[in-house]
Amino acid sequence: xxxxxxxxxxxxxxxxxxxxxxxxxxxxxxxxxxxxxxxxxxxxxxxxxxxxxxxxxxxxxxxxxxxxxxxxxxxxxxxxxxxxxxxxxxxxxxxxxxxxxxxxxxxxxxxxxxxxxxxxxxxxxxxxxxxxxxxxxxxxxxxxxxx
Numbered sequence: 001x002x003x004x005x006x007x008x009x010x011x012x013x014x015x016x017x018x019x020x021x022x023x024x025x026x027x028x029x030x031x032x033x034x035x036x037x038x039x040x041x042x043x044x045x046x047x048x049x050x051x052x053x054x055x056x057x058x059x060x061x062x063x064x065x066x067x068x069x070x071x072x073x074x075x076x077x078x079x080x081x082x083x084x085x086x087x088x089x090x091x092x093x094x095x096x097x098x099x100x101x102x103x104x105x106x107x108x109x110x111x112x113x114x115x116x117x118x119x120x121x122x123x124x125x126x127x128x129x130x131x132x133x134x135x136x137x138x139x140x141x142x143x144x145x146x147x
Contacts, residue, residue, distance in 0.1 A: 019143075026126055026127065027042070029122065029125075029126045030042060030119065030122045030123070030126065033118060033119075033121070033122040033125070034115065034118055034119065034122070037118040039114070039115050039118050040111075040115070042119070043068075043070060043074075043078055044078070044082065044087075044111075044115065045112060045115045045116070045119060046068045046069070046070070047064055047068060047070070047075075047078060047079070047082065047088075048082075048087065048088075048104060048108050048109075048111065048112035048115070049112060050063075050064055050067045050068060051064070051088065051102065051103070051104035051108065052104055052108075052109055052112055056103075057103055057104040057109075058091070058101040058102065058103040058104075059101070059102055060093065060099060060100070060101060060102070061075060061076070061079065061100070061102060064079075064102060079102055082108065085107075086105060086107050086108075087104070087105055087107055087108035087111055088102050088103060088104055088105060088108055089102075089103050089105055090102060090103070091103055
């Protein structure tokens with residue numbers, strides 16, 4: 001016989017709902033700010049950021065997937081698009097010849113910086129201005145428990 005899973009408390013359920021609603025609203029607001037500034041979607045920034053901070057500006061696709069919230073099938077299409085735009089290039093993985101590196105280009109680095117200028121302002125507008133510094137630290141600390 002299996003034990004019945006315990007029900008979450010009302011407070012836990014409310015916390016979950018608030019986290020999910022806040023996430024959706026904040027992402028929508030940031031995406032709207034990027035679009036209004038003529039910038040590509042946030043997913044572009046996420047991939048370019050991970051590549052820019054990686055050693056030699058290169059990662060294997062599965063490493064990008066692990067470091068972002070993008071599903072593999074979406075990531076493959078996004079990398080194709082970034083490559084067509086000249087923001088990344090693929091290189092053969094020397095050890096086996098079958099795998100590929102994804103490497104950020106100078107154009108990709110420049111676009112990431114332009115996106116960040118808008119993104120940073122958006123974070124300040126939608127998060128920073130609504131929380132005192134101590135509240136932001138406390139919230140980050142609480143959310144870190146889930147990571």
